[in-house]
Amino acid sequence: MVSIIELTKRQEVILEIVKGEGPITGEQIAEKLNLTRATLRPDLAILTMAGYLDARPRVGYFYSGKSAPQLLGNLARKKVVKEYKALPVVIKESTSVYEAVCTLFLEDVGTLYVVNDKGYLAGVVSRKDLLRAMLGKQKIEEIPVNIIMTRMPNIVTCFADDSIYDVALKLINYQIDSIPVVKEEIEGGKPVFEVIGRVTKTTVTKAYVELASEQSV
Numbered sequence: 001m002v003s004i005i006e007l008t009k010r011q012e013v014i015l016e017i018v019k020g021e022g023p024i025t026g027e028q029i030a031e032k033l034n035l036t037r038a039t040l041r042p043d044l045a046i047l048t049m050a051g052y053l054d055a056r057p058r059v060g061y062f063y064s065g066k067s068a069p070q071l072l073g074n075l076a077r078k079k080v081v082k083e084y085k086a087l088p089v090v091i092k093e094s095t096s097v098y099e100a101v102c103t104l105f106l107e108d109v110g111t112l113y114v115v116n117d118k119g120y121l122a123g124v125v126s127r128k129d130l131l132r133a134m135l136g137k138q139k140i141e142e143i144p145v146n147i148i149m150t151r152m153p154n155i156v157t158c159f160a161d162d163s164i165y166d167v168a169l170k171l172i173n174y175q176i177d178s179i180p181v182v183k184e185e186i187e188g189g190k191p192v193f194e195v196i197g198r199v200t201k202t203t204v205t206k207a208y209v210e211l212a213s214e215q216s217v
């Protein structure tokens with residue numbers, strides 16, 4: 001079994017006792033281990049916090065039946081986009097490929113979001129889109145990004161309340177590096193999207209590292 005927190009020998013033993021004999025009180029577990037209830041308190045707290053054990057007042061501890069991967073999944077789903085999203089880097093549809101390349105370097109990002117005259121999401125331009133445009137015969141000062149961008153409605157987006165886990169799945173399934181965080185509005189009876197953030201593979205990696213270090217307490 002993969003352990004998401006490194007359980008100590010004693011915690012493993014407690015887990016086994018509760019698995020076999022739960023519901024069981026802290027007092028009874030302590031007796032079995034020839035330890036005091038106070039000594040066991042931190043271990044029981046960790047096992048309960050990590051989700052391995054459930055505790056009910058006046059009943060005692062019982063095994064939650066959740067596996068480590070299940071627990072990790074639950075924790076990952078609690079990390080939401082709004083806590084991690086970075087600022088979006090946004091350009092207009094009329095911006096030239098040349099200017100877009102400069103923005104990419106200046107802002108140190110891999111993907112730019114393109115907005116229309118009203119400021120709503122119109123498309124996405126990635127490094128490869130720009131490289132491809134540079135291989136063409138046309139002058140890059142003269143090509144507007146709206147000719148080379150991937151455009152709506154084909155843009156994969158996410159919302160501030162989505163979980164980082166769901167966004168990570170989208171990054172993998174669509175084989176992209178970045179997803180704009182949007183807020184939906186209705187204009188003229190149609191949905192339009194304001195760009196309020198950016199989630200990238202780096203964002204997901206950060207959340208993963210945080211999750212792993214939280215769990216190794």
Ligand code: ADP
Nearest residue numbers: 124126127128150154155156175176177178179
């Ligand atoms: P790179 O081109 O640097 O490898 P990506 O893998 O993200 O970056 O982009 C691959 C293709 O997918 C590009 O043509 C890009 O326009 C498009 N793309 C990038 N992000 C999105 C997105 N969120 N939704 C739809 N298409 C996207």
